[in-house]
Amino acid sequence: MTSTKSPADRPDDSGGVKPLRADARRNRERIIAVAEAVFAEKGPSASTEEVAAGAGVAIGTVFKHFPTKQALLQAIMKGLLERLNEQLSALAAGDRPGEGLFTFVTEMVDQAARKRTVVTLLAETGVDLQVAGSLQSLREGVEALLDRARRAGTVREDVRLDEVLALLTGLCHGALHAGWDVDLQRRTLAIVFEGLRGQPDAAARSRGSIR
Amino acid sequence: MTSTKSPADRPDDSGGVKPLRADARRNRERIIAVAEAVFAEKGPSASTEEVAAGAGVAIGTVFKHFPTKQALLQAIMKGLLERLNEQLSALAAGDRPGEGLFTFVTEMVDQAARKRTVVTLLAETGVDLQVAGSLQSLREGVEALLDRARRAGTVREDVRLDEVLALLTGLCHGALHAGWDVDLQRRTLAIVFEGLRGQPDAAARSRGSIR
DNA sequence: TATGATTGTGAGTGGAGACTCATGTTGTCA
DNA sequence: TGACAACATGAGTCTCCACTCACAATCATA
Numbered sequence: 001m002t003s004t005k006s007p008a009d010r011p012d013d014s015g016g017v018k019p020l021r022a023d024a025r026r027n028r029e030r031i032i033a034v035a036e037a038v039f040a041e042k043g044p045s046a047s048t049e050e051v052a053a054g055a056g057v058a059i060g061t062v063f064k065h066f067p068t069k070q071a072l073l074q075a076i077m078k079g080l081l082e083r084l085n086e087q088l089s090a091l092a093a094g095d096r097p098g099e100g101l102f103t104f105v106t107e108m109v110d111q112a113a114r115k116r117t118v119v120t121l122l123a124e125t126g127v128d129l130q131v132a133g134s135l136q137s138l139r140e141g142v143e144a145l146l147d148r149a150r151r152a153g154t155v156r157e158d159v160r161l162d163e164v165l166a167l168l169t170g171l172c173h174g175a176l177h178a179g180w181d182v183d184l185q186r187r188t189l190a191i192v193f194e195g196l197r198g199q200p201d202a203a204a205r206s207r208g209s210i211r
Numbered sequence: 212m213t214s215t216k217s218p219a220d221r222p223d224d225s226g227g228v229k230p231l232r233a234d235a236r237r238n239r240e241r242i243i244a245v246a247e248a249v250f251a252e253k254g255p256s257a258s259t260e261e262v263a264a265g266a267g268v269a270i271g272t273v274f275k276h277f278p279t280k281q282a283l284l285q286a287i288m289k290g291l292l293e294r295l296n297e298q299l300s301a302l303a304a305g306d307r308p309g310e311g312l313f314t315f316v317t318e319m320v321d322q323a324a325r326k327r328t329v330v331t332l333l334a335e336t337g338v339d340l341q342v343a344g345s346l347q348s349l350r351e352g353v354e355a356l357l358d359r360a361r362r363a364g365t366v367r368e369d370v371r372l373d374e375v376l377a378l379l380t381g382l383c384h385g386a387l388h389a390g391w392d393v394d395l396q397r398r399t400l401a402i403v404f405e406g407l408r409g410q411p412d413a414a415a416r417s418r419g420s421i422r
Numbered sequence: 423t424a425t426g427a428t429t430g431t432g433a434g435t436g437g438a439g440a441c442t443c444a445t446g447t448t449g450t451c452a
Numbered sequence: 453t454g455a456c457a458a459c460a461t462g463a464g465t466c467t468c469c470a471c472t473c474a475c476a477a478t479c480a481t482a
Binding site for chain 3: 233234235236258260261270271274276279280
């Protein structure tokens, strides 16, 4: 807790590190943008050289900005998670809160079917502290949507958060690996949503009906 | 169970190729067994050397039996698919046909959570002609179970085969990558099964006059 | 503009892993 | 039991890829 309070200690608002030179900043952004596209298409096994080539820089430049391939992947994850969190907030504040959860799941599965990154995000890449915070936010965002959905009666009251997250990850993985088309996505999700909704008369199905 | 008359007349019992020398047959079986365990634990990225070491043979021996790592993987897939198909037949012939589909899905998801091979089988490894036949059988087996389940009223009538297969792959992937424990598996599957069932008043209860 | 610090460059290094092949070993059958 | 084909061996080749570093280019500041 022994921290100085001098304003000179916080040179910037971007997180506590030195400001980048103009060209460096430009390259960094270019690399992230290209990497996002490349990894989205080919998955995390795509080579760093391909990213460098796409960004029009030498491979050394990529490693100057991101000391490790893993670091690059996590930078992308972070951006992706932030965007997802914004989406969640918007849905939570929307005018149809009961449907927000379904909308979000639908959207994520659709993205997963097209971008490997989304799925990677949820499982394959190691999660370190950089990403952990955003992931926690995502969890909380889904929880908020779930709460609203339960309160609105769109989702059964006994559905738990970890079940929803499990379904979300499973559906995303399935959509990606098996290459579901939009129609199949829609129909499959409809079944799952039906399960989440349960019958209109919620009281009847409280417990005991499993198996 | 078609028995041949002369042992000398059957050059092989494995599908139409040359008979193996005793030691070769022994090694081949050993390799498959070890590979199954290794790939189940570490996924298809485990090295061929590890398999060789586990089987107590040199790496050249592995490549003598399976010219390619891919070939080895597919040999395993084939065995796995055959076992799954047997399981399907048993369930289809069982005394609770309506529940057979649910039992099968539950079983597969449980295996997926413990063995990477099952999931690989469904997506990651390339499928060639060797495996394609068994995969088709699997598909048909699930279809048979689905038919029975629909007829028994355990599954809604408008549920299609590709939807069930999509759910199956998604759940398996999810269970593997996110490492669901048995409890979470059960609860998550319960939601999906609920979705497959639809409203209970629609069909089952062994009462007539279903709308 | 001059100067130094920051950044970019890309051939090079090291390691991992699939696959080969010349040589040694073993099962099988006459 | 001898002889040979079938089989096993494992060091070596080849390719790919993450990551490094000595040096060159470029930006920011006086």
